[in-house]
Amino acid sequence: MMRHRAGVVLIEEGKIALIKRTVNGKVYFVFPGGGIEADETPEQAAKREAFEELGLRVEIASLLTTVERNGFQYFYVANRVGGRFGSGNGAEFTSGDCRRGSYEPVWVGLDELNGLDVRPQEVAALLNKS
Structure with missing residues (x-):
C-alpha cells in the first residue's frame, strides 16, 4: 500500500x-516525519510530525527534496518557532509496542552524517553536499 509521508530537516548550530531508531539490536537514524493524513497537506503533516516526534513547533521554509519509495516522501527545511526539544508525545513514544523498537530524538553534527546509517540516504547525501 502506498502511503505518502512528510518530514522535516531542522538544522541548528x-x-x-x-x-x-533501535529495532532488533540495529541502530539507524531517520528524519522526523510520518504519514500524511487525508485532510492534510504535506506541509501540515511535516509540522504535526515535528511536534509529535520532537516536541517542537516549526515553520516550513522550503521543500528540500522528494523521494519516491512506496509513495512520495516530502522533506522540508524547517525552522523552530517554539516548543522544547525531546518533549514529543506521539504514538511512537506512548504505544508501548516494543516490536516497533525505540524512538529517541537526538541532535547530530552535520559532520557526523557520513558515518551514520541515515535513512533515506538520498536526503542525507544532499546535506553532505551543502
Whole structure:
C-alpha cells in the first residue's frame, strides 16, 4: 500500500535533529516525519510530525527534496518557532509496542552524517553536499 509521508530537516548550530531508531539490536537514524493524513497537506503533516516526534513547533521554509519509495516522501527545511526539544508525545513514544523498537530524538553534527546509517540516504547525501 502506498502511503505518502512528510518530514522535516531542522538544522541548528551545525547540528541536525534526527530520530535514533533501535529495532532488533540495529541502530539507524531517520528524519522526523510520518504519514500524511487525508485532510492534510504535506506541509501540515511535516509540522504535526515535528511536534509529535520532537516536541517542537516549526515553520516550513522550503521543500528540500522528494523521494519516491512506496509513495512520495516530502522533506522540508524547517525552522523552530517554539516548543522544547525531546518533549514529543506521539504514538511512537506512548504505544508501548516494543516490536516497533525505540524512538529517541537526538541532535547530530552535520559532520557526523557520513558515518551514520541515515535513512533515506538520498536526503542525507544532499546535506553532505551543502
